[in-house]
Amino acid sequence: MGTTQLESVPEPKYWHLKTVIGEALDTDFAVGEILPNERDLAARFGVARATLRQALEQLELEGRLQRRRGVGTTVAPPRVGVDVSTTQHQWPGTAEDNWRAQDCATADVPAAVARLLDLDPAAAAPVHTVRRIRLTHGQPVAAEQLYVPASSVPALPAIEAPSGPARARAVLRELQRLTLEGQDRAVELGSARADDARELDRLPGSPVLVVTTRYLSAGRTAAVSLGTYRADTCRLTFGDAGDLQIAS
Amino acid sequence: MGTTQLESVPEPKYWHLKTVIGEALDTDFAVGEILPNERDLAARFGVARATLRQALEQLELEGRLQRRRGVGTTVAPPRVGVDVSTTQHQWPGTAEDNWRAQDCATADVPAAVARLLDLDPAAAAPVHTVRRIRLTHGQPVAAEQLYVPASSVPALPAIEAPSGPARARAVLRELQRLTLEGQDRAVELGSARADDARELDRLPGSPVLVVTTRYLSAGRTAAVSLGTYRADTCRLTFGDAGDLQIAS
DNA sequence: GAGTGGTCTAGACCACCGC
DNA sequence: CGGTGGTCTAGACCACTCA
Numbered sequence A, B: 001m002g003t004t005q006l007e008s009v010p011e012p013k014y015w016h017l018k019t020v021i022g023e024a025l026d027t028d029f030a031v032g033e034i035l036p037n038e039r040d041l042a043a044r045f046g047v048a049r050a051t052l053r054q055a056l057e058q059l060e061l062e063g064r065l066q067r068r069r070g071v072g073t074t075v076a077p078p079r080v081g082v083d084v085s086t087t088q089h090q091w092p093g094t095a096e097d098n099w100r101a102q103d104c105a106t107a108d109v110p111a112a113v114a115r116l117l118d119l120d121p122a123a124a125a126p127v128h129t130v131r132r133i134r135l136t137h138g139q140p141v142a143a144e145q146l147y148v149p150a151s152s153v154p155a156l157p158a159i160e161a162p163s164g165p166a167r168a169r170a171v172l173r174e175l176q177r178l179t180l181e182g183q184d185r186a187v188e189l190g191s192a193r194a195d196d197a198r199e200l201d202r203l204p205g206s207p208v209l210v211v212t213t214r215y216l217s218a219g220r221t222a223a224v225s226l227g228t229y230r231a232d233t234c235r236l237t238f239g240d241a242g243d244l245q246i247a248s
Numbered sequence C: 001g002a003g004t005g006g007t008c009t010a011g012a013c014c015a016c017c018g019c
Numbered sequence D: 001c002g003g004t005g006g007t008c009t010a011g012a013c014c015a016c017t018c019a
Helices: A013-028 A038-045 A049-061 A111-116 A165-175 A194-199 B013-028 B038-045 B049-061 B111-116 B165-175 B194-199
Strands: A065-068 A072-075 A080-083 A099-105 A127-136 A139-149 A182-191 A207-217 A220-230 A234-238 B065-068 B072-075 B080-083 B099-105 B127-136 B139-149 B182-191 B207-217 B220-230 B234-238
Touching: A013 A049, A038 A049, A049 A065, A049 B182, A080 A127, A080 A139, A099 A165, A111 A220, A127 A165, A139 A194, A182 B049, A182 B207, A207 A234, A207 B182, A220 A234, B013 B049, B038 B049, B049 B065, B080 B127, B080 B139, B099 B165, B111 B220, B127 B165, B139 B194, B207 B234, B220 B234
Parallel strands: A080 A234, B080 B234
Antiparallel strands: A065 A072, A099 A127, A127 A139, A139 A220, A182 A207, A182 B234, A207 A220, A234 B182, B065 B072, B099 B127, B127 B139, B139 B220, B182 B207, B207 B220
């Protein structure tokens, strides 16, 4: 090719493909436009479909493509900034914050979460598990599981509907009566569990950004939340970083 | 099988494999232990190697496995928490903060970064680019490219070594003389560029968490940093979240 | 039913590591 | 040098969407 570099370390085909297609996306395609199908693309580049797919997978990982089974591959819009600041010292569910309460149950608590909540592993203390979906521009971008020990919301009326959105909102309401002293937050890469994937309109195993939050009140952990954000479409922002953008 | 659920939606083999192997990791293996090689494992589970690899890839993505060409697949230690709080209002390079200044050049600035810096795209204003590596327990966990417009550090002696670690430290030193008014930060998923991959001891294209930071001083953007964190080994923490842990 | 992306196979060769 | 994971091929079938 026209490279000035000695090909002493030949880069993998899929890597080169990714670069070529990535550049084509910038110049020849508009957001939302449909690419040729994988078989055609593979033939056009003279590679096996598996190799072509490896390149597309990376581009999808970087948020540049969107692939949907039965439909096709489209050029993705820029990632949306989703604010997850810890500075605004607020309980979840306060005011209108783009979350939609889905449900509330008393499901089992993962051991790792139980440890964060300082629960006695043997006691099997009751914990409310609130399920919420975060929407941006009408699209679901995150699913959250919020764990609230019953001891954190002692005044919660037991009579209320035992489950459903109303119950979830009741738990959030009770939580907001406590004094929030701080939040600790962590972000890491994960893959979507089956239930999260369904609500985020993705396939199981899709890459997600897992946001773990610990809510502190009265010197103890009053609640723990496990947020699952679509890694392909989301950019998590802290502070007024709504216009910070990508680079990969 | 013994499932109570109708197998109306059969899960993919690799997904099932991932679950089985993941459970085996918890019970039968210790951190650092070497797994059987891929050909043996595939044969043992009665699947093609490509399918087995798909399962291993996911487990690696979740930080549970570590694979090295020529060596083998080992059980990964838990992810290390890396603090990236924005609250401690500090310039980069202040005191001992686990970063090692590598180099400083006057390389070209990506268009996206130039926009963040409010640079005139036509003017080609000079920008110092500082390269740093972040170490944790002696292991590199992040590579950073810091863009500092020359106008932000006017007093930087032009006479000093034009490149190298000393130059990098000089730029950081000058930066610290400014009043830091705030930082905006964003986190998103990316794939490692070739140079980042080399310094992080990963293959190009490995998943990384890209942390974009904008440093504000005197009402303008004084510097922009692009941090690339290993997604397999890192958990980014905000606040005292060092002991928050995984779930995926 | 036609066309898409998702899964899976059974091979092959290559790049890298450590002995 | 042998053994490891990484790349690549050329097929096949399946699950899904939409006209």
